[in-house]
Amino acid sequence: MSIAGTETIGRARAAVRLGLATRDATLPVWAGVALLLVFLMVLPLASLVSTSLVDETGITLRKYVEVFTNAAFLKAIWNTIVVSFWVGIIAVAAGGSMAWLVTRTDLPLKRCVRALVMASFVTPPFLGAFAWTLLAGPNAGALNKLYRALTGSDGFLFNIFTLEGLIFVMALYSFPYVFSMIANVCELISSDLEDAAVILGASKVRTACTITLPLALPALLGGFIVAFLHSLSLFGAPAILGLPAGIHTITTQIWTFFQYPPRLDLAAAFSVPLLLATMALIALQKKILGRRGFSTVGGKGGQRRLVRLGWARVPAFLLVGGVLSLSIFLPYWILLKAAFSKAWAVPLDWDNFTLNNFKFVLFQYTDTQRAIFNTFKLGVLTATAGTLLATLVAYITNRNILRGARFLSFFALAPLVIPGIVLAVALFIVYTRPPIVLYGTVWILFVAYLTKEMPIGFSQAESTFKSIHPELEDASRIIGANRLTSLKDVTAPLARSGLIAAWCFIFIGVIRELSASILLFSPASKVVSVVIFDLKEEGLVGAISVLGIFLLLVSFAVILAVHWAAGRDLAGGRE
Amino acid sequence: MMRLVAALAAVWCLGGVSVAFAQDAALVQAAKKEGKVVWYTSLAIPSSTAIAHAFRTKYPGVDVEVHRTGSQRVLQRVMQEAGAGIKNADIIHTSDAGHFVLLKEKGMLLKYTPRGVEPFPSGFKDKDGYYFGMRATLSVIAHNPKVVPEKDAPKTWKDLLNSKWKGRMVSAHPGYSGIIMTHVLALVNLYGWDYFRDLAKNSLHLVQSANDPAGVVASGERPIGVNGAEYFYYKTLKQGNPIKIVYPAEGVPLVVSPVAVAKDAPHPNAAKLFMEFIFARESQQLLADREGLYTGHPAVTYPPDKPKLKDLKLLNADPDELEKRNAEIKKRFTQFFGA
Numbered sequence: 001m002s003i004a005g006t007e008t009i010g011r012a013r014a015a016v017r018l019g020l021a022t023r024d025a026t027l028p029v030w031a032g033v034a035l036l037l038v039f040l041m042v043l044p045l046a047s048l049v050s051t052s053l054v055d056e057t058g059i060t061l062r063k064y065v066e067v068f069t070n071a072a073f074l075k076a077i078w079n080t081i082v083v084s085f086w087v088g089i090i091a092v093a094a095g096g097s098m099a100w101l102v103t104r105t106d107l108p109l110k111r112c113v114r115a116l117v118m119a120s121f122v123t124p125p126f127l128g129a130f131a132w133t134l135l136a137g138p139n140a141g142a143l144n145k146l147y148r149a150l151t152g153s154d155g156f157l158f159n160i161f162t163l164e165g166l167i168f169v170m171a172l173y174s175f176p177y178v179f180s181m182i183a184n185v186c187e188l189i190s191s192d193l194e195d196a197a198v199i200l201g202a203s204k205v206r207t208a209c210t211i212t213l214p215l216a217l218p219a220l221l222g223g224f225i226v227a228f229l230h231s232l233s234l235f236g237a238p239a240i241l242g243l244p245a246g247i248h249t250i251t252t253q254i255w256t257f258f259q260y261p262p263r264l265d266l267a268a269a270f271s272v273p274l275l276l277a278t279m280a281l282i283a284l285q286k287k288i289l290g291r292r293g294f295s296t297v298g299g300k301g302g303q304r305r306l307v308r309l310g311w312a313r314v315p316a317f318l319l320v321g322g323v324l325s326l327s328i329f330l331p332y333w334i335l336l337k338a339a340f341s342k343a344w345a346v347p348l349d350w351d352n353f354t355l356n357n358f359k360f361v362l363f364q365y366t367d368t369q370r371a372i373f374n375t376f377k378l379g380v381l382t383a384t385a386g387t388l389l390a391t392l393v394a395y396i397t398n399r400n401i402l403r404g405a406r407f408l409s410f411f412a413l414a415p416l417v418i419p420g421i422v423l424a425v426a427l428f429i430v431y432t433r434p435p436i437v438l439y440g441t442v443w444i445l446f447v448a449y450l451t452k453e454m455p456i457g458f459s460q461a462e463s464t465f466k467s468i469h470p471e472l473e474d475a476s477r478i479i480g481a482n483r484l485t486s487l488k489d490v491t492a493p494l495a496r497s498g499l500i501a502a503w504c505f506i507f508i509g510v511i512r513e514l515s516a517s518i519l520l521f522s523p524a525s526k527v528v529s530v531v532i533f534d535l536k537e538e539g540l541v542g543a544i545s546v547l548g549i550f551l552l553l554v555s556f557a558v559i560l561a562v563h564w565a566a567g568r569d570l571a572g573g574r575e
Numbered sequence: 576m577m578r579l580v581a582a583l584a585a586v587w588c589l590g591g592v593s594v595a596f597a598q599d600a601a602l603v604q605a606a607k608k609e610g611k612v613v614w615y616t617s618l619a620i621p622s623s624t625a626i627a628h629a630f631r632t633k634y635p636g637v638d639v640e641v642h643r644t645g646s647q648r649v650l651q652r653v654m655q656e657a658g659a660g661i662k663n664a665d666i667i668h669t670s671d672a673g674h675f676v677l678l679k680e681k682g683m684l685l686k687y688t689p690r691g692v693e694p695f696p697s698g699f700k701d702k703d704g705y706y707f708g709m710r711a712t713l714s715v716i717a718h719n720p721k722v723v724p725e726k727d728a729p730k731t732w733k734d735l736l737n738s739k740w741k742g743r744m745v746s747a748h749p750g751y752s753g754i755i756m757t758h759v760l761a762l763v764n765l766y767g768w769d770y771f772r773d774l775a776k777n778s779l780h781l782v783q784s785a786n787d788p789a790g791v792v793a794s795g796e797r798p799i800g801v802n803g804a805e806y807f808y809y810k811t812l813k814q815g816n817p818i819k820i821v822y823p824a825e826g827v828p829l830v831v832s833p834v835a836v837a838k839d840a841p842h843p844n845a846a847k848l849f850m851e852f853i854f855a856r857e858s859q860q861l862l863a864d865r866e867g868l869y870t871g872h873p874a875v876t877y878p879p880d881k882p883k884l885k886d887l888k889l890l891n892a893d894p895d896e897l898e899k900r901n902a903e904i905k906k907r908f909t910q911f912f913g914a
Contacts, residue, residue, distance in 0.1 A: 072910075138742075140796035161780065244781045246913020259750055259905065260651045343816055345794035365624055366641060432659035440661055519655075522663060523613055523642045534644060537751065538620055539787035 026483045030401050033392040034408055040451055041411040044426030045275070048418070051429070052268035063269035073270070076248040083167050083238075083249065084231040090171035091227035094323055095178030096220055101316055103186035104212065105307045113320055114183075120327035121176035122555045124512030124529060126236025127548045128173050130536055131331030133240060134338060136160035140345045142334055161245040166238060170231045172327040177230060177456075178223035180501065181463065185219040186212070188467045191305045204307055219463065225281055226459065232274070235421055235515030236529075240536065250274065251515060254421050258519065264425055271422045275414065332549065339545035357542035361550075367531050368547065374442055375511050375528040376554070382449040383507035389450070390457030390506075391499060395487055398465040399473075412458035415451050420515030423452060428519060442525040448516040453506040460505055464498030465491070504559050511555055602851070603634060605844035611638035612845035615653060616668040617646040617753055617832070618710070619786045619807055622866040629861060630852050637845055645784055646671045646753025647905075650678075653837075657683060665846035668709060668834040670785075671753030673897030675706040675833045685836040687847055689854040691872070698831055698891060699871030706835035709853055710862050711869040713805040713887070714758035714785065714828040716821040722798035731823045732762060735801050736773045745780040745788045745797035746912070750905045754785035754830045758802045759904050760897060761828035761890040768907055774801065775911035793818055804830075809867035809881065822882060826890040831871070 053059050067073050101107045102114060120128075135143050138156040147157040159165060189212065197207040213220075235251040242249055248256075250270065257267040309316055338344035342354045361368050390412070396402055397409045415423060427448050431438040438444035468491060476486040492499065514529040521530050528551055535544045606612070616623050620643050627639035644652070646669035656663055667678065678684050684705045692700060692707050699708030716735065718728045723743075729735050735744065749756040762770055780797045782788060788803035793816035800808070805820060812818040834853065836846045852858055859872040869877070869884060877883070 137794075137796045139798070140794040243783075243914045246781060248914050252914070256750065256909075258651060259647055260654050261902070262651070262655070342814065343793060345796070360621070360624075364628070365620065366627065428655070428659070432661065439659060440663065522661075523640045535620065537645065537783040537787065539782065539784065539790035540620060541790060543620075 029484060030392070030396050033389065034396060034402055034405075037389065037393055037408060037411050037454070040447070040454075041414055043430050044423060044451070045414065045418070047429050048268050048275075048422065048426045049272055051265055051426075052272050055265065063265045064273075067266055067269045068273075072248070073253060076250055076253040079163065079242075079247060080232060080250040083163065083170065084228045086167045087171045087174050087231035088224040088228035090167070091175040091178045092220055092224045094171070095175035095180075095223060095227075096182045096216070098175070098320055098323065099179045099182035099186055100208075100212070100216075101309075101320060103183050105309050105316070106313065107309065107320065108313065108317055113324070116324045116328050117176050117179050118559065119552065119556065120173060120324070121180070122508050122512070122552060122559070123173060123327070123331070124236065124514065124532075124548075124551070125170060125173040125234055126240060126514055126529070126536075127335075127512075127532065127544075127551070128327065128331055129169050129237040129240040130532075130544060130548070131335050132160050132165070132169050134334045134344060134541070135330055136165065143330075161241055163242075163247060166241045166247070166249075169241060170234060170237050171227075172323075173237075174227040174230050175323070175327075177226050178220075180505075181219045181223045181226065181459075182216055184463065184498065184501070185216050185467070189215050195305075208307070222459065222463065226456075229281075229455075233418070233420060233515070235518075236533065251421060255515075258421070258425070264429075267422060267425060271418060275418065332552070335545040335548050337545075338541050339549055341542065344541045344545075354542075357546045361543050361546040365531075365543070367526055367534075368528075370524075371526045371528045371531045372550075372554075374445075374525055376558070378442055378445055378449060378527065379507045379510040379558070382446055382453060382510045383503045385446075386450050386453050386457045386506040387461075387499060387503045390454060390461045390502060391492070391495075393454075394458050394461035394465055395491070398462055399470060399483075401483065409458070409462070413455045415454055418452075420448070420452055420513065420517075421519060424448060424516040424519040427451075427516075439520070440522045440524065444520050445517060445525055445527065448520055449506075449510045449513060452513065452516055453509045456505045456509055457502045460498060460502040461495070464495040464502075468494050500562065504562065507558065507562075508555060511551065599851075602844055602848050603637075606634065606842070606848040607636045609842040609845045610636070611640055612665045612842050612849045613640045613642065613663060614666045614668065614849065615642050615649050615664045616666070617649050617670050618643065618668065619784075619804070619810075619866075621810075622806075622862075622868075625865060626853070626858070626861070629858065630849065633852065634848065637848065639849070645751035646674065646756070647749075647751055650674045653678070653683070657839075662837075662839040662841050664837045665840040665842045666834060666849055667837055668832065669753045670712075670830050670832040671756050671897060671901070672831060672833055672892060672894035673756070673899075673901055674753070675701065675835060676894045676898040678835070679703070679705045683838050685838045685840060685843070685846075687836045687850055689847075689850040691854050691856065694873045695871035698829075701833070706833040707854065708831040708871050709834040710866075711829060711831045711871065712754065712867075713822070713869075713889075714754055714761075714802045714830060715800075715805045715808065716823060717788070717792050717800040717803060717808045718819050718821070719792050719795050719798040719817050720819045721817040722795050725819060728819065728821065729799060730821055731825055732766070732770070733825070735799070736770070736777070738777065740799055741777045743797055744777055744799045744801050745782060745791045746774075746801045747785045747788055747803055748781055748783050749908050751783035752785040752804075753832065754804050755802055756901065756904060757830045757892045757897065758785075758828045759908060760892055760900060761826070763904070765826060765890065771908065771911050775913075779912065781912055781914055789816075789818065806867040806869075813867070822887055824888065826888045829884070829889040829891055831892075 052063055098117065102110050107113070135141050136158045138144055138159040141160065144156040144158065148154060160169070193211050194207050197211050202210065233251065235255065238249040238252050243252055254267045254270055257263040337348050339357050340354065341348050341352050343352060346352050393408055393412050397405045427444060428439065431444050431447065438447060472490050473486045476490045477483070481489065512529060514533060517527050517530050518533060521527060528547060532544050532547050623641045623643050627641045630639050649667065649669045653664055653667055675684070679701070686705050688704045689707065695707065701707065716729060729740065747755045749759045759771070779801065780791065782791060785802070785804040786807040788800035789807045789811040791797050792800045793811055808818055808820050812820065836843065836850060840846045856872060856874055859870040859875050862868040862870055863875050863877050867881065
């Protein structure tokens, strides 16, 4: 190495030392972001905790005792744990293997598979649950009728109004989360290590198990936790499938606390231990993953080659197709049929054909147009603001810019465990009183969605940053860029696909949000999910079907537009 | 002399009419200035949508914002908003008469007596003039005649306890529906809580709204409804669905659904106009003809295929008792049925 080169390195090192020693000019931005996040999370959380602890007599644990000695409430907790555990397992198994098949093998029709996974992701779980009541209700369900017609039996194949039915449906709409996490990771892992294994004589299976799987393990674990927590906080699906059979989960139980006279204190006492449990889960995840570095993307991209499935190509494809039929084809087929039927349970012939459902939803029922407008307005607003905030926060925690930055990740992830309905009440308490009155407008929903979607945006952004080594930014900072500039010019472009994904995740999360909306909406700020739930409680099957199909079509159009505008199709790979 | 009296009477009548006319015109004008009326209602979505449409047609320039959910949810929302100091609802309408006892007691209702309610039966009127029964329905048994032949079908409330119906029945929920709240109270008064304890042994399918069982029965998902709004069963039947309504001889719960103006109504004139509209004979007749409801209006006629209320043994609910036992009913029902 020449003397000049050594000198350059020496100067650069000095600059780094200097940079660390002097104050970072962008510090106020980071501090501001951190404060905003803390404000967003702490306000409702604090009111939640205080509501659970304080009554007229002062601080008391009475509410906790009342909640945790009641057999019915304990049963609801147990149901929730069982359901969420199995949802997590099934979602990781289905989502993980599908992600691997799509990204690393020569599975046929991959773009199509990706698009359909996206479709199941877009489908609100409560809509899926509703469709499955039409498919697998024990007596009138289409699949059970088919089963009876084929076998001549008078029983049923599958009763969706059970704990198993609930797990099944919730897993169908949780696996896309895992899929997307694993797919991202699989796309980032270069084939170098796999090649090395193959050169040393390992079989395909062995390579997959010893190289690909361990590399994907953090994402798998993360996927399990996300699916677990996602299912924990779902309200619509358990309300639609569990309640008819007398099965309560934590969210539906909390929902009943809000009946008049409301017991917000019990609801809060019910939620706080949940919060603690999730903190523990996330801490555990950190501990497991924290010891290893997972920088798999350097400045130079490695090559990725596809595994040839050979004879397994067809069975693998059938498996993937099977999962997608359960989450997409069957539900939307029955919704489509119901949308055009006078009576959904009767075969669709000319006598049963009607366009009245469309007429009713689009022209007669006045809530719909306003609700559709509100929903998409909130979707775009929240996704944009949320992606920006999540990116900045993930950057802070990942590059450890502020002291105590790792606590920020707790704040960003905490909403995951607050069931939307509890968050809604906390926000209700906070934002219906001066100094900040948001109730009665769409802005309280905006705050709720921003808070609620922060974890998904954050974990998406974080896992993206985690796989981008800071060396590239360091280089940029050495030549004089500040942190914000290097984030904008170097890291963000590398992370672009991850951040676009974050935008879509948040957008979809918003348009299918139900559990917080159901308490926070007002006549002027009704959203589509609330309208669907209203219709569901009254059993207006045709109208729900019309709205559900409409929701799918429009969200898909939005996502395609975003990806087209971003110059890259989500359905495509990174090529 | 007689002619003079007649002439005077005619003048007096005309005068009265024109005074009423002027009042109406002033009210319509004031309502138009307010622009809309916000209606919190538990009336089925298709029915409340139809009423709102009729109102808009009659009074162009005054919009109706329909906010429909179950009775108990309407109350929950009204109370939540009151607690937060939010004034949003103009008209409150649920099927749980107990709610109006509570709201009146809390001073949350505006005393307003629409014209034409004097001849209504006493069960349709608050003695202090705060709320009036806008419509009434029955809670009945229904079955799907394609699945359960009529000769086997349950005819009485007690028939429903037979274990041969296990897993084949649907019930709506008193924690959501005011109709079912009224229904449960009536049957508890008739048979005691043992009735519901025994009924729960038949593994019922639980839905929320009193309107939902109609669809569940029609589709055959559960061929027997152990309760539910008669008007909605009737409407579903009229749409060509396989439904047979049974009016048990032991007595049928009569559910009168009151309506009132909120004390803090942000659009008080539009609200009053809406009250006038809803109790006008033509609107009441519309409820009977199009929505299959009963009303308190003595001049209203009913479709010939609906039973006359006087031919049925009715179980009337006392609003005060409904109010007092609301929490108990929700609690016991949930204990027996699990959710």
